[in-house]
Amino acid sequence: MTSVKHSPLTRKLSAFVALSDVELAVLERMHQRRRTFVAGRDMVHQGQTAQAAYILSSGWVCSYKLQADGTRQIVDFQVPGDFLGLRSVLLRTSDHSFEPIVDIEAAEVMTSDLLEAFAQTPRLATAILWAASRDEAMVVEHLVGIGRRDADARMAHFLLELGSRLALVGMGSKQGFDCPLTQYHLADALGLSAVHVNRVLRQLREHGLVTFRDGHVTIHDHDRLVDLAEFDPTYLDQIGQLLK
Amino acid sequence: MTSVKHSPLTRKLSAFVALSDVELAVLERMHQRRRTFVAGRDMVHQGQTAQAAYILSSGWVCSYKLQADGTRQIVDFQVPGDFLGLRSVLLRTSDHSFEPIVDIEAAEVMTSDLLEAFAQTPRLATAILWAASRDEAMVVEHLVGIGRRDADARMAHFLLELGSRLALVGMGSKQGFDCPLTQYHLADALGLSAVHVNRVLRQLREHGLVTFRDGHVTIHDHDRLVDLAEFDPTYLDQIGQLLK
DNA sequence: CGTTAGTTTGATGGTCCTCAAGCACTGTGG
DNA sequence: CCACAGTGCTTGAGGACCATCAAACTAACG
Numbered sequence: 231m232t233s234v235k236h237s238p239l240t241r242k243l244s245a246f247v248a249l250s251d252v253e254l255a256v257l258e259r260m261h262q263r264r265r266t267f268v269a270g271r272d273m274v275h276q277g278q279t280a281q282a283a284y285i286l287s288s289g290w291v292c293s294y295k296l297q298a299d300g301t302r303q304i305v306d307f308q309v310p311g312d313f314l315g316l317r318s319v320l321l322r323t324s325d326h327s328f329e330p331i332v333d334i335e336a337a338e339v340m341t342s343d344l345l346e347a348f349a350q351t352p353r354l355a356t357a358i359l360w361a362a363s364r365d366e367a368m369v370v371e372h373l374v375g376i377g378r379r380d381a382d383a384r385m386a387h388f389l390l391e392l393g394s395r396l397a398l399v400g401m402g403s404k405q406g407f408d409c410p411l412t413q414y415h416l417a418d419a420l421g422l423s424a425v426h427v428n429r430v431l432r433q434l435r436e437h438g439l440v441t442f443r444d445g446h447v448t449i450h451d452h453d454r455l456v457d458l459a460e461f462d463p464t465y466l467d468q469i470g471q472l473l474k
Numbered sequence: 475m476t477s478v479k480h481s482p483l484t485r486k487l488s489a490f491v492a493l494s495d496v497e498l499a500v501l502e503r504m505h506q507r508r509r510t511f512v513a514g515r516d517m518v519h520q521g522q523t524a525q526a527a528y529i530l531s532s533g534w535v536c537s538y539k540l541q542a543d544g545t546r547q548i549v550d551f552q553v554p555g556d557f558l559g560l561r562s563v564l565l566r567t568s569d570h571s572f573e574p575i576v577d578i579e580a581a582e583v584m585t586s587d588l589l590e591a592f593a594q595t596p597r598l599a600t601a602i603l604w605a606a607s608r609d610e611a612m613v614v615e616h617l618v619g620i621g622r623r624d625a626d627a628r629m630a631h632f633l634l635e636l637g638s639r640l641a642l643v644g645m646g647s648k649q650g651f652d653c654p655l656t657q658y659h660l661a662d663a664l665g666l667s668a669v670h671v672n673r674v675l676r677q678l679r680e681h682g683l684v685t686f687r688d689g690h691v692t693i694h695d696h697d698r699l700v701d702l703a704e705f706d707p708t709y710l711d712q713i714g715q716l717l718k
Numbered sequence: 719c720g721t722t723a724g725t726t727t728g729a730t731g732g733t734c735c736t737c738a739a740g741c742a743c744t745g746t747g748g
Numbered sequence: 749c750c751a752c753a754g755t756g757c758t759t760g761a762g763g764a765c766c767a768t769c770a771a772a773c774t775a776a777c778g
Contacts, residue, residue, distance in 0.1 A: 295618050298704045303618040317607055325611055325709045363561055366610055367569055373617045374539050374547040377665030381766070412724060421621030423767050428726060460542045465569045625734070656756065667735055672758060 234258040238311030238399040239285050245398055245467075247357045256347045256354055260285065263338040273328040274315060282338045283319040286312050289334030290410055294418065295326045304419035306369060307331075307392070307411075311399040316362050319344065332410045367465040376421045379459075381430045384420050386459035389440055389447055394466050406448040478502040482555030482643040483529050489642055489711075491601045500591045500598055504529065507582040517572040518559060526582045527563040530556050533578030534654055538662065539570045548663035550613060551575075551636070551655075555643040560606050563588065576654050611709040620665045623703075625674045628664050630703035633684055633691055638710050650692040 234240055234257050243249060249257070265284075267273050273284075276296060291308040305326060308314055314328055319341050348355040368391065375384045392409070396402030413431070417424040435441045439455050441448040449455060478484055478501050487493060493501070509528075511517050517528075517535070535552040549570060552558055558572055563585050592599040612635065619628045636653070640646030657675070661668040679685045683699050685692040693699060 295614070297618070297622055301622045303621040305614055305617060317610070326614065366561070366613075369610075369613055369617060370539070370549055370570065373549060373613060373620065374541070376617065376620045377547040378541055378545045414724080424724090425726090425768080426766055429766090432726080658756080668756090669736080669758090670734055673734090676758085 234261050237261060237285075237287055238309075238401075239287075239313075241399050242311040242361070243354075243357045246360065247353060249354070249357075250351075253351050253354045256351050260339050260343055260347060261287070261337040263340075265336055265338050267330045267334050267336065269330050269332045269334075271330070273330060274318075276325065276327045281319070282340050283316050283344065284314040284336040284338055286310055286314060287335045287337060289336075290331040291328055291334060292331055292415065292419070293326050293328050302418050303421065304415065306365065306372070307415075307419070309392075309395055309399070310401065312365070313358070313361065316358075316365075331415065364466065371465055372419075381420070381422055381426060382433065383459050384422075385416070385427070385430050385434065386439070386455050387461055388416070388420060389442070389449070390455060390459055390461045390463075391466070393447070393449065394463055398467075404449060404452045406446060408445060409442070409447045410445055478505050481505060481529075481531055482553075482645075483531075483557075485643050486555040486605065487598075487601045490604065491597060493598070493601075494595075497595050497598045500595050504583050504587055504591060505531070505581040507584075509580055509582050511574045511578050511580065513574050513576045513578075515574070517574060518562075519571050525563070526584050527560050527588065528558040528580040528582055530554055530558060531579045531581060533580075534575040535572055535578060536575055536659065536663070537570050537572050546662050547665065548659065550609065550616070551659075551663070553636075553639055553643070554645065556609070557602070557605065560602075560609075575659065608710065615709055616663075625664070625666055625670060626677065627703050628666075629660070629671070629674050629678065630683070630699050631705055632660070632664060633686070633693070634699060634703055634705045634707075635710070637691070637693065638707055642711075648693060648696045650690060652689060653686070653691045654689055 234254060237257070239261075240249070240254070240257055243257075264287075269289075273291070286308050288310055291312075291314060292304045293306050293308065293314070294302050294304040296302045308328075314336065319339070348358075371387075371391070375387050379387060393402050393404070393407055396407045397404075401407060413427045414424050416422075417427045420427065422430070431442050434455075435443075438450050439458065440450060455461070478498060481501070483505075484493070484498070484501055487501075508531075513533075530552050532554055535556075535558060536548045537550050537552065537558075538546050538548040540546045552572075558580065563583070592602075615631075615635070619631050623631060637646050637648070637651055640651045641648075645651060657671045658668050660666075660675075661671045664671070666674070675686050678699075679687075682694050683702065684694060699705070
């Protein structure tokens with residue numbers, strides 16, 4: 231009951247719901263089955279049926295879809311505190327792959343654990359479903375970005391969203407954050423070529439907005455970056471909307 | 475108990491779950507509060523909190539997000555049998571707008587009705603959550619399309635997906651379907667300009683693949699269209715995966 | 719010290735956007 | 749009945765944005 235208090239998931243949920251001791255205990259139990267995965271090797275392959283979901287406690291993962299022509303589209307990144315394959319485990323369908331970007335630690339959650347937890351603490355269930363719904367809103371925002379923003383704004387928006395998500399688990403601030411992604415990851419996520427990603431980053435850097443270098447993102451001018459991206463974080467933090 | 479048997483939603487769910495009389499009765503009750511909306515006037519505005527969800531029984535709707543520069547991105551279309559705002563009603567957050575494309579008929583479903591129905595018939599609950607999960611898979615596929623497919627493949631994929639969805643409620647076949655969308659709708663959905671949509675449609679028509687004209691889509695060569703789009707409908711019909 | 723992964727920059731060209739104009743059809747009011 | 753506006757479709761010309769190809773550079777690593 232002590233360790234889980236500092237897990238990223240607990241931290242994230244705590245920002246939205248005051249968790250009782252009972253709920254913390256349930257979360258504790260969900261964190262018991264700890265596992266590690268090495269960078270680069272898929273955890274779940276496209277089409278495979280998943281038996282378990284995971285709560286990411288350290289490291290980064292991306293979920294993506296591969297196309298016949300070899301290109302890939304990264305749908306979302308998971309950072310500490312995020313669920314992996316939550317929907318797959320509830321509905322037994324998984325239609326994309328998960329790849330750890332660095333070595334990761336995660337807690338395995340079996341379907342039964344999850345259903346049991348939901349039955350015991352409806353508030354926790356709501357909180358977790360809220361997190362899932364937030365993930366979905368991010369996918370929608372991602373869609374809008376790729377469909378209707380040019381490369382600069384897309385990149386700016388992406389970095390700001392990432393910063394917000396990381397800040398929620400204490401891994402970033404408005405000044406910047408650590409980020410293990412390569413420019414290829416950015417390209418596959420943003421629907422750009424890696425070459426163009428590089429040029430976009432250079433431009434943002436030269437305009438004094440943000441620097442992405444050596445695994446670290448430094449935000450120089452948060453306001454102008456928000457302007458460029460038309461970043462409106464309402465879809466991320468609807469604090470107080472829930473469980474009032 | 476007789477009318478609802480032929481509602482599009484019942485038809486859609488029946489393709490995946492054999493519905494009992496009890497479940498049909500619950501569905502019947504959910505269809506009681508009938509409402510109509512006129513084309514072009516938003517049902518729900520961005521940011522508004524929704525008190526109800528809707529089951530679309532006739533007509534088409536699109537859900538979209540507007541950007542500051544006036545461009546819009548259509549996230550999804552709803553056709554008869556689809557839910558509108560299901561997530562918003564469960565989680566009290568709505569982050570996009572809904573616009574009827576033609577005059578529509580829909581059944582209003584209050585949160586309480588839904589929760590009651592879920593409590594009464596877990597199978598129906600699962601079926602409805604499956605439908606929601608399918609919607610989400612479509613958004614992901616949409617994301618992949620915009621990020622990694624060129625305009626032709628994007629259009630082909632979109633039309634094929636739409637055809638499949640409509641076929642499920644008896645409103646289309648491999649030969650074609652009625653479709654009230656304008657080329658502007660297509661443009662806003664596919665992340666293209668209306669001008670380019672027109673050119674793409676011309677090309678598909680001249681290549682003998684598909685004709686979009688006068689509110690009707692005629693598929694001339696289904697196989698070649700599937701080829702061009704790299705269309706893999708697994709994400710749409712996972713028949714038998716569920717509730718075996 | 720060669721290999722590999724990732725970054726950087728240049729040159730060239732294609733896809734798709736923007737601007738512009740014309741056409742067909744519908745509904746409306748004089 | 750006709751002028752007119754509104755909506756949607758169609759086509760052309762020019763150009764922006766971004767992809768592709770190519771090559772050099774750095775850092776890490778065995």
